[in-house]
Amino acid sequence: MDQWVPRWMVLAKYLGVALLAVPVLAFAAYSLRFGLRGLGTDLSEETYIYTPDGPISNGAIFMHMLLGGLIMVLAPLQLIARVRTDYPQVHRVAGRVVVMSSIAVALGGLLYIASRGTIAGSLMDIGFALYGALMLGAAVQTVRFARASDAARHRNWALRLLVLAMGSLIFRLHYVLWYILTDGLWSNEQLTGTFDKVQYFAFYLPYLALLEVWMRRRTP
Numbered sequence: 112m113d114q115w116v117p118r119w120m121v122l123a124k125y126l127g128v129a130l131l132a133v134p135v136l137a138f139a140a141y142s143l144r145f146g147l148r149g150l151g152t153d154l155s156e157e158t159y160i161y162t163p164d165g166p167i168s169n170g171a172i173f174m175h176m177l178l179g180g181l182i183m184v185l186a187p188l189q190l191i192a193r194v195r196t197d198y199p200q201v202h203r204v205a206g207r208v209v210v211m212s213s214i215a216v217a218l219g220g221l222l223y224i225a226s227r228g229t230i231a232g233s234l235m236d237i238g239f240a241l242y243g244a245l246m247l248g249a250a251v252q253t254v255r256f257a258r259a260s261d262a263a264r265h266r267n268w269a270l271r272l273l274v275l276a277m278g279s280l281i282f283r284l285h286y287v288l289w290y291i292l293t294d295g296l297w298s299n300e301q302l303t304g305t306f307d308k309v310q311y312f313a314f315y316l317p318y319l320a321l322l323e324v325w326m327r328r329r330t331p
C-alpha cells in the first residue's frame with residue numbers, strides 16, 4: 112500500500128527539483144551552445160580553448176562540451192522510478208546514450224589535457240585528469256553491472272556517474288559562491304591561486320565521499 116505523504120512535503124519536493132533544474136539546464140544549454148559553436152566556427156579570437164589549426168584538440172574539447180551538456184540533462188532523468196518500471200526500454204536506451212556520451216566526454220577532456228594542457232598547468236592537469244578517469248570508470252562500471260543484472264551495484268555506479276556528471280556545474284557554482292562571499296580571495300584569472308588549487312579536486316572528491324557515506328548507510 113502507498114504510504115501517505117503530507118501535501119506540503121510533496122510541494123517542497125517539486126519546488127526543490129525545480130530549483131535544482133534551473134542551474135543544471137542553464138549550464139547544459141551554455142555547454143551545448145559553446146560545443147556547437149566551437150565545432151562549426153573559428154573561436155580563436157574568443158577563447159584560449161580553441162586551438163588555431165588544431166582539429167584534433169578542437170574536435171575533442173568541443174564535442175566534449177556538446178555531449179557534456181547532453182548528459183547533464185539525460186542522467187538525472189534516469190532517476191525517475193516510474194520511467195524505470197513502466198518504460199524500461201526508454202531507461203535502457205537513455206542509459207546507453209548517457210554511458211557512451213560520458214565515455215566520450217571523459218576521453219575528449221583527457222585528450223585535450225594531453226595535447227594542450229589546462230589553463231593552470233600540471234596540478235590542474237592532475238585534478239582534471241583524475242576527474243576524467245573517474246568518469247570513465249564509473250560509466251564502464253554502470254553498464255557492466257546493468258549487463259550482469261546486478262541491480263544494486265548498477266545503481267551505485269550510476270549514482271557515482273551522476274555526481275561526476277554534475278561536477279562541471281559544481282565547479283562553477285563554487286566559484287559563484289566564493290566570489291559573492293570573498294570577492295575572489297586566493298583566486299585569479301589563470302586559476303593558480305590557493306582557492307583555485309583546492310578547486311581542482313574539491314568539485315568532485317567531497318561529493319563522491321558524501322555519496323559513499325550515504326550509500327553505506329542505506330545498504331547494510
Ligand code: HEM
Nearest residue numbers: 142176179180183217220221229230239242243246276279
Ligand atoms: C558533464 C560533464 C562536463 C561538462 C558539461 C563539461 C563542460 C565543459 C565546458 C563548457 C568547458 C569550457 C570552459 C568554460 O566555459 O568554463 C569545459 C572545459 C574543460 N573541461 Fe569539461 N565538462 C564536463 C566534464 C569534464 C571531464 C570529466 C573532464 C576531465 C577529463 C573535463 C575536462 C575539461 C578541461 C580540461 C577543460 C578545459 C579547461 C581549461 O583549461 O580551461 N570536463 N568543459
